[in-house]
Amino acid sequence: xxxxxxxxxxQQKYSKSAFVEAVEESKExxxxxxxxxxxxxxxxxxxxxxxxxxxSKKVNAxxxxxxxxxxx
Numbered sequence: 001x002x003x004x005x006x007x008x009x010x011q012q013k014y015s016k017s018a019f020v021e022a023v024e025e026s027k028e029x030x031x032x033x034x035x036x037x038x039x040x041x042x043x044x045x046x047x048x049x050x051x052x053x054x055x056s057k058k059v060n061a062x063x064x065x066x067x068x069x070x071x072x
Contacts, residue, residue: 013041031055 016036023029028051035054036042042050 011043
């Protein structure tokens with residue numbers, strides 16, 4: 001087994017609720033509640049990658065246009 005695979009298999013995994021409770025900022029807590037599954041465990045690296053991927057998603061232009069119409 002390669003060193004990278006060994007290191008990854010040794011990393012501690014945590015539940016969604018553990019990550020959500022550990023975050024102090026409400027915006028970050030909301031993101032975790034949305035992207036993590038209730039019945040799955042994650043390493044810190046996995047969650048960091050999921051959060052980064054979610055934050056880098058392109059915003060749907062239709063939604064932005066509807067928001068502008070509502071404000072007007």
